[in-house]
Amino acid sequence: MTGTDPARKGGAAELFDAIGAGYEEAFGRPPMVNAAVRDLIEVLPPGSRVLDLGSGTGRPVAADLAAAGHRVTGLDVSAEMVRIAREQVPDADFVHTDLRQWHSEPSSWDAVCAFFPFLQMPRADTEAALADIAGWLAPGGRLALVTVPSDVEDVPVEFLGHRIHVTSFSAGALLERVRAAGLVVTETRSETFAPDQPGAEAEEHLLISARKPG
Structure with missing residues (x-):
C-alpha cells in the first residue's frame, strides 16, 4: 500500500474525517477556486450537470453552483465531509466514494470540478482519472482543475496538524496530461495563497481550464 492510498493511516479519508469543518475554516475561498467557479457560472447553460x-464541505463550490441553478453532484472519500456537505448544501447531491472507484455514463456531465482531489493519489491514478473525466464530459463540456503544482511524489508533509504524503506534477507535466486525456486547455492561471491558519505556509495554486472538443 502506498502513502497515497486513502486506506493507509494518514490517507485522504482519515485525514479529512479528522479535519472536518476545520478545512473550510482554514482555506475558506481560495481565489483560484473562486475564479474557476465564477468562470463556470458565466459559461454554463442554466441547469447544467456539474460533477x-x-x-x-460543499462550500463554496457546490453551494455557489447550486445557487446559480445547476445540478451538482459532489464526490468525497471522507464520510465526515459528505455529512457536512449534505447539511450545508441541501440543493446538491453528495456521494461518499473514492473517485477512482466511481463510474458514470459517457458524456453525462456538462462540467467537472477537480479542486485539489489528486494530491494524495499516485500519478498513474491521476492520469487515469483525467481520462475518465474526459469520457464523462459531454462534447463541449468543461473541466476546471485547481492544484498545488510541484514535482513531488509520496513526500511527507504537515497539513493542518496532520502528517500526510503528497504527490503532484509540475505545471508543465500536468498540462501535458490534461491534453493527453483528450482535452483542450483554454486557460491557465497561477497565484500564491496563504491559508488562514497559524503556522500554515503559503502555497502556489494553479488553475487549469479545459474543454472537451465537440
Whole structure:
C-alpha cells in the first residue's frame, strides 16, 4: 500500500474525517477556486450537470453552483465531509466514494470540478482519472482543475496538524496530461495563497481550464 492510498493511516479519508469543518475554516475561498467557479457560472447553460470531485464541505463550490441553478453532484472519500456537505448544501447531491472507484455514463456531465482531489493519489491514478473525466464530459463540456503544482511524489508533509504524503506534477507535466486525456486547455492561471491558519505556509495554486472538443 502506498502513502497515497486513502486506506493507509494518514490517507485522504482519515485525514479529512479528522479535519472536518476545520478545512473550510482554514482555506475558506481560495481565489483560484473562486475564479474557476465564477468562470463556470458565466459559461454554463442554466441547469447544467456539474460533477465536483473532492467536494469537501460543499462550500463554496457546490453551494455557489447550486445557487446559480445547476445540478451538482459532489464526490468525497471522507464520510465526515459528505455529512457536512449534505447539511450545508441541501440543493446538491453528495456521494461518499473514492473517485477512482466511481463510474458514470459517457458524456453525462456538462462540467467537472477537480479542486485539489489528486494530491494524495499516485500519478498513474491521476492520469487515469483525467481520462475518465474526459469520457464523462459531454462534447463541449468543461473541466476546471485547481492544484498545488510541484514535482513531488509520496513526500511527507504537515497539513493542518496532520502528517500526510503528497504527490503532484509540475505545471508543465500536468498540462501535458490534461491534453493527453483528450482535452483542450483554454486557460491557465497561477497565484500564491496563504491559508488562514497559524503556522500554515503559503502555497502556489494553479488553475487549469479545459474543454472537451465537440
